[in-house]
Amino acid sequence: MDRTLGAFSRFFDVSSFAEGYACKRGLLQFVDPRFKLIGMLWLVVCIILVNRVEWVLAILGVAILLGVASKVRLSYYLKRVWLFIPLFTLVIAVPAMFNFIVPGQPLLVVLSKGQSLGPLVSPWTISITVPGVQGAVLFVLRTGAAISFVILLALTTRWTDMLASLQSLRVPKAFVMILGMTYRYVFVLVGIAQDMSFALKSRTLRPERSANMREWLGATIGVLFHRSMNMSELVNLSMISRGYDGRVRKVTGFRAEPFDWAFLGFLVGLGVLLIMLRNVGVINGI
């Protein structure tokens, strides 16, 4: 349960922190969110197509430069990008370097066939292979590069602006409105869950057994569900009483400046360059 609480508080921290960066006056905050969203999504797709490690490294450099230009603290940004998902990817990628997953020319023989290990004789050859390492390095770096840009987009854009941009990408209005309300309700629901957890904690003397804990969590989910339904009923009534007639209107109006077009051109050009270079390698392999 503590872990869950930890997740809650981390969530609050991360969200408030993110909005903080979105309010700073940096390069990416200056770009029209619609252009930023389209450009970044295009770039992520292009990054996934890249097959060469050196281009992935180059684009990682671009991400860091953009981050610095947008006044995002580098240590926070790198931690945010590299702490969880690429680390997880690395754990997945390491076994794939060995010959039983990716066979090929051995780079480092860990154990050769017939080698004795005390009383045992190894029946297999275990080695780290060249193609295995190439694949793993590319895999981890490329995932990290894609996430770098997504995190950069999330950090420098307010959620409301993001939604308005989604709408300009022809995402159905109803869906955009739902997402906007969801973002608000997540905080409400998390608050309720946190209150319930504090209530339980303040009434118990020692840690609960995990079986009881599971049942309590199940009931918490039930209460949350119930409250969600009641609240949506109330929200609906309040929307109607404020003149909601089923039509969705947007408030935020964007105006594209030449700078936005130039920035979009830069991102699109970068993507095209990546695709053109995808099979051209300066350094062979890693």
Add this chain to the structure above:
Amino acid sequence: MHIPDGYLGPSTFIFFYVIMIPLWFVASRKVEKNLKTKQIPWLAFGVAFSFVIMMFNFPAPGGTTGHAVGAAILALTLGPWFGFLGVTGALLIQCLLFGDGGITTFAANSFNMGLVMSFVSYYVYKLLATRASLLSRRRWLAAAASGYIGLNAAALCCAIELGVQTLLYHTANGSPLYAPFPLSVTIPAMLISHMFIFGFVDAAATGFLVSYIMRSDQSILAASIVQSIPGLNIRVGFGGTPMMTAQSPATKRSIFRRLWILLAVLVVLVPVGLLAPGSAFAEWSASQLETLFGMTPPAGLKSLENLYNAPFGGYSVPGATTFTQVSLAYVLAAAIGVSILGLCLFAFYRVKSRAIVSDPVPPGEA
């Protein structure tokens, strides 16, 4: 189960976007068309609920924790399309705000956790809870089973998507370009962890929720939900609430027919998943070229074929070495698996329905 960017190759993720964009569009169009009612706050709370549920870490045996997806809960209480839309929305927020789950892989994630999970859970629940009285124990047991099976179905889809990547993308020297593990590794890895740990977490969450609703507010179990969200009858599901009791024989039969259609589609999807994005024309084997076109294979191809076969020489079924043979083996396996599962479910249903006919439960008895 959130697949990050870089795990799926271009043709795979484009394939999923092509499938999913019309489905997203149809679902939101239907909602938008009937916008007079309370769908907007309903759906918003559904998405928020799914999002928060994914943050609940259940203590699981062995000191680990896992989270429920919430698709099953939403699908059982509000209908499978609601579950699909709710989870898709939660996934979009997660990928755009937290980088959890990729942008290129968003459609695939929405397919696994949204579409597959909510529909499979919904139909499993419907099948197992057929004719169960409103407050019977079978109802929440069925809910738990649906959460378990739904999550495992989603995990299986995820494993197939990841495992197929080694068949589709690798460099000439065999180094993988995207997810590096073959099907022989991904399927056991995903299924073992989900069958023994996370499946039970989702089962517990879904089962406990339904049992809580049974204890606290039975009106949710009755028709109230349907009346409060009219207009959400998008094809299957949304109309008749899954919580309703005693279906007429006609609905029962149509449920069965729909279930079989769903299964048939899934079986068909197995080879499609392997072949459709499979740039198969680049993967023809030398012997296949011979039989298909009656041409003598180029010598270079034969030597290349060894390179091509090498990465998965270790796991292929004895005798099944070419791409086509491997994929045929998977279709066969899927067909056999589905048949066995179907026979078991059918037998269970027959036994169950006979028991109900011979021993009718008075309505309202817990």
